[in-house]
Amino acid sequence: MMKKESFRRILIRIFWISLVFTIGFSWVYIRYAVPDRLNLVVNEEEVFHFALPPGVTFESDSEEVVLKNASEIPQGMIRIERPDSVSMYGKNEGSYRVGMKFLGLIRMKDIQVEVVDGSYAIPCGMPVGIYLKSKGVMVIGTGQVTNDTGNVVEPAYGLLKSGDYIQTVDGEDLEDKNDLVDAVSASDGKTLALGIRRDGRRIEVDMTPVLAEDGSYKLGAWVRDDTQGIGTMTYVDMNGNFGALGHGISDSDTGELVDIEGGELYETQILGIEKGQTGKPGVMSGVIYYGKGTKLGEVKENTTEGIYGTVNHHFLDSIKTDAIPVGFRQDIHKGTAYIRSNVSGEVKDYEIEIQKVDYGSIQKNKGLVLRVVDEELLNLTSGIVQGMSGSPIIQDGKLIGAVTHVFINDPTRGYGIFAENMISH
Structure with missing residues (x-):
């Protein structure tokens, strides 16, 4: 009897360990194998292929998104168990949810289903010159200053850090880094109140400029207020809105995504291509033509998914392809x-x-x-x-x-x- 009881306990432990492992594995697998968001074109059926573990079911939380199985039988609110493919049909535009459950009990994941009107865009593939103006004066890093007595000091150390944006000096807005240089030069060594944007928060830092050996006042910080480069235009939609790059523009020194006030697109000419090789990416080199007649559009956003804005008629006239x-x-x-x-x-x-x-x-x-x-x-x-x-x-x-x-x-x-x-x- 003792052996049977001990064996039964072992079996029970194995069962619970297996169940916990299965649930944990399924949760991790579903999290990464199934997207958090899906798009449907209104009144069009879309088929999704998911390789899912046993025991997983789909449930629609709304009658506006109809689930179907492989035999095309409408299921609506009815569960579809471990399908090789799932068909979804959106009746009306809007945002809805489809849930995924394990064993019909444990909610493993919610999928946001966006039912949208059909979307068209013009795929461009054209190079553009990009100029971005940062929102404030960006701090690249801090450095040492030799003062008027010959001592080496670092006045910004511990007060400013890479990725800070200096927006105001003594309450006055800065248009560019020249405004900052002028304010520091005019300080006569008096403490300045710097309005800083750091990690999305607004803080104030008091700093005292140092009189350098060359007779000028300095903060001991390297700063930048703009960035430029060459990239490829991805698409233009029917309203003249564009998306480009597919990733954001980061500062070359800090690696931080540049927080922009705005920017422009300009004509560019590719002058040469350095081929890529193992361990060393290739690069296109070119020249950007800045001027009224060469402007192609306005940049309004710099995000992790790319840069966005609007193009002008000059750019639209150069497109030779259809949406x-x-x-x-x-x-x-x-x-x-x-x-x-x-x-x-x-x-x-x-x-x-x-x-x-x-x-x-x-x-x-x-x-x-x-x-x-x-x-x-x-x-x-x-x-x-x-x-x-x-x-x-x-x-x-x-x-x-x-x-x-x-x-x-x-x-x-x-x-x-x-x-x-x-x-x-």
Whole structure:
């Protein structure tokens, strides 16, 4: 009897350990394998393919999103258990929820389902010169100053840090870094109250400028108020709104996303391409033409998914292609696709292979893994180079994404962002 009781306890422990492990594994797997958000075109059925563990069910929380199984029988609020594919049909535009449960009891995940009108955009692939003006004067870092007595001091150490934005001096707004230099020069060594934006919070820092050995007053901080570079225009929508790059513009020294006040797009000319090689990404070099007649648009946002704003008629007149449907992540599959780029001096489509589609990717601009297979592009660039970020990815006649990053150890491969992530940023 004692042996039987001991054996029964062991079995019970094994059962509970197995159950906890299964629930934990299923929760982690579902979290990363199934996206948090899906898009449906109103009155169109979309099919989603999920490889799910046993015991997982789908439930619609609204009659506006109808679930169907593989046999096309409408299910509505009825559960669909461990399907190889799930069809969803959105009756009306809006935001709804579809839940996922384990064993019909434990709520594992909520999927936000956005039912939207069909979306179209023009995939561009054209290089643009980008100028961004930061919101305040950005602190790059602090440094040492040799004062008028020959001593080396660091007045900003512990008071300012990389990524700070100086917005005001003694309550006066700063337009650019020249305003800051003028205010420090006019301080005559008196303490200044600096209005700082740090990690989204507003703080005030008191600093006393140091009289340097050259006779000028200094804070001992390196600052910047703008940034510029060359990137690729991804798309323009029917209202003249654009999205570009597929990732944000970060400061070259701090690595922080630049918090911008605004910016402009300008014509650019690619002058040369340094091919990529293992361990060293390639790069496109060029010149930006600043001027009234070369301006292409306004930049309004700099986000982790790219830069956004509006283009002018000058840019619209240069587009030689038509709008195509925007594909959702469920439309994307492994295999042949194309990237549109101007690396050769004219806009062309180059063949690529989509190797991986991470439907539940946490990093929004790394949902796709792609490989360049087009011989012409490989001969030009060896694959993906800096400056190609934002090149639109087209598959089955739909805009499905944009190139974002290159693999350091393999320039033929890189990451891409889903077009829906860019458009719904």
